[in-house]
Amino acid sequence: MNRMNSTSIDIARFGRRLGTRSEGASARREIVSAIDRLPDDGQLVLSLHGVDVLSGSFADEAIGKTCQLLTSGAHGDRTMVIASPSVDLTEDLSDKLAQRKLAILCRVDRAAPPWRVLGQLARPLVETLELLMDRESATTKELAEALGIAPNVCHNRIRHLVQLHLVREERMGVSAPNTQYRFHSIV
């Protein structure tokens, strides 16, 4: 399931130095349109390669507001990630996402580990997310056991990650008393 349909947008097509809120709003329209064209479980990769400067204002209009839309559920289970050539390019984007209490996964070239979270995500949630990324998929029970925490605590964490579109849930079928889900890494 984590080999999902993916498409990419080069943010550099909007310019090398980005910029103003009005430029960001124009870019957002194209980004949202690309998300709409994805299949239900599709993923949009926003590539920052070729971008020299990404300001907070542009990032908030183009990416922050799109993230907000995704977490509102307006685009189903579709997800979005960032690919960046460097960490410093994403600094203002990360601040803006934190302002909105959002988070997004970012793959940084030649970095170890390659994936990091931009925005605001509490340490226990990062820990849970990293474990799921290592395992690729797991149930709440499996994650709770591996983390050494109570299942209901793990359930709350994973629900939060699903809401932020940082992990994907798969319904496994109904068995009393609760519906069973399996959770998948999106990267």
Add this chain to the structure above:
Amino acid sequence: MELTIESIEEVLSHLYGNGERDLDLRSVRFIDPFALLLLDLALRDARANRTPLHVEWPTLPAVRRWMTDMRFFADTRVVSPDLPLPEAGTALQPIVTIEDEDHVSRLVEAFDRRLSERFPLDDAPRRRFLRILLELCQNIPQHSNATGDVPDPHGIAAMQDYDDGILLAIADKGIGFRRSLALREDLGGLDDAAAVSSVVLDGISRFRDPGHGCELQRIFRLVRSWDGTVAIRSGRAFLYHGPLGGEIYDVAPFPGVQIALRIPRRVFGIGEPPSDERRVAAEGDSRFNE
């Protein structure tokens, strides 16, 4: 006499506190970009209010040359004093007008080019500086006339390098922080000092959307982390934060928002100029304007 971030208040107090229309700058030996932009806006403001200033310009050739190179006389449409000027100037980024949002990216590109021509800058700090510049420049078309009742907010920017750092100044004579925040019903009763504090220290903006605001707060924190100096003036309030600390001062009323950032050279990965250059500058007519 020097006109700097720290001393330009004396001139503004003379004009806007005491209501004087005569300004004697003949003994001025140094002007920094922040003071230059405030002089520029004061001249325009006086002209717009039909109470023109009578200014005696600096007599020191190096200072007049720098003011000319910084396009001060061109921007203010003041006839430059007809006196001989030294041949070489050192202006880094002359005064530019920030007209609208579409103009901002080109303007930042010009600043980047000027900086890169003078210094081999490290990439990460250069990007941080350009992000600061992008945010500060776009604040002018976005906020300086948010009420729509200012005929000409006249946003301007300039930059100069010195032995100890690079000074970026951005200024307008628009509505200022207090009137901008007052567009939100819950922020209508603030005075200028509270408005400056709300915007710069608390990250509040006239928008309720959580993604707006915090830009000046972030810039303030970033420059402080670099041991730089931040000066932000709006209305009757002047926030000054240098390496030794900061405070918000009551000052003479002046329209709009004026910002100066003094960023140490080491932040950009550039050292101090060679000692020979520093000695020549120190022995010249002016400490820095030469």
